[in-house]
Amino acid sequence: MFIGNHLSSSKGYEAMGKMALSLDANTFAFFTRNPRGGKAKEVDEKDVEKLLSLADEHGFGKLVAHASYTMNLCAAKDEVRNFSREALADDLRRMEYTPGNYYNFHPGSHVGQGAGEGISLIADALNETLTPEQTTTVLLETMAGKGSEVGRSFEELREILDRVSLREKMGVCFDTCHVWDAGYDIVNDLDGVLAEFDRVIGLDRLYAVHFNDSMNGCGSHKDRHARIGEGQIGREAMRRIATHPLLAGKPFILETPNDDEGYAREIRMIRNWTEG
Ligand code: FE
Numbered sequence: 022m023f024i025g026n027h028l029s030s031s032k033g034y035e036a037m038g039k040m041a042l043s044l045d046a047n048t049f050a051f052f053t054r055n056p057r058g059g060k061a062k063e064v065d066e067k068d069v070e071k072l073l074s075l076a077d078e079h080g081f082g083k084l085v086a087h088a089s090y091t092m093n094l095c096a097a098k099d100e101v102r103n104f105s106r107e108a109l110a111d112d113l114r115r116m117e118y119t120p121g122n123y124y125n126f127h128p129g130s131h132v133g134q135g136a137g138e139g140i141s142l143i144a145d146a147l148n149e150t151l152t153p154e155q156t157t158t159v160l161l162e163t164m165a166g167k168g169s170e171v172g173r174s175f176e177e178l179r180e181i182l183d184r185v186s187l188r189e190k191m192g193v194c195f196d197t198c199h200v201w202d203a204g205y206d207i208v209n210d211l212d213g214v215l216a217e218f219d220r221v222i223g224l225d226r227l228y229a230v231h232f233n234d235s236m237n238g239c240g241s242h243k244d245r246h247a248r249i250g251e252g253q254i255g256r257e258a259m260r261r262i263a264t265h266p267l268l269a270g271k272p273f274i275l276e277t278p279n280d281d282e283g284y285a286r287e288i289r290m291i292r293n294w295t296e297g
């Protein structure tokens with residue numbers, strides 16, 4: 022299976038690859054720039070080359086880059102929206118140094134404009150930015166529905182996807198904590214939730230999993246991640262998700278509150294579930 026966690030990009034690409042190997046990971050996530058915003062460092066091509074050959078040599082799965090949290094393509098303020106569009110375009114340009122991977126982002130918060138307006142602003146930004154030449158697949162993350170987050174239901178994600186003309190460049194990242202917090206009961210009815218995802222969006226659009234337990238209950242709309250087995254989703258349900266045949270082969274990214282040793286331990290536990 023392809024499993025890894027969020028790594029700090031501050032020491033560069035090769036350093037992330039080596040860190041992943043030290044955790045027994047074979048994929049990872051990284052912020053394309055400081056998660057709280059700011060200017061991105063220019064890419065060092067030699068450094069990227071080293072990562073690409075390391076990833077190739079060790080059979081890594083797709084990498085799942087994550088956009089900055091400050092990016093909000095459906096902000097009410099023009100300057101925030103414009104900054105977000107520029108960040109998206111710049112991130113996608115830099116993603117091409119690691120061709121063929123995934124770029125995940127939070128659709129955005131409509132801040133009172135309504136989900137419909139949010140959806141159309143997000144789709145407009147994507148239509149302005151995506152190009153037929155790009156090799157990156159852009160993923161919408163399923164959201165917990167905290168505040169005015171867009172993407173709190175499969176229907177909202179589907180509506181964004183429907184409005185993007187370069188559909189083949191788009192997919193969805195399934196965050197287990199967020200889906201649960203949004204009100205989908207993946208503990209008692211995982212098959213039903215996946216069937217619902219398939220009916221509304223299509224499982225062929227599910228490219229990656231953010232694998233997190235949740236501190237809160239189903240439908241709580243809180244978005245507080247817990248370590249695997251220590252939250253309200255719980256170990257057994259997390260095990261069923263990790264071993265579900267419909268999710269096999271996707272990159273699983275841990276975003277759990279852990280130090281390096283904790284991540285290594287979770288990766289080992291999940292590998293034991295799936296690889297016996
Ligand atoms: Fe996220």
Ligand code: FE
Pocket residue numbers: 162196231276
């Ligand atoms: Fe996530």
Ligand code: ZN
Pocket residue numbers: 198199244245246
């Ligand atoms: Zn979250």
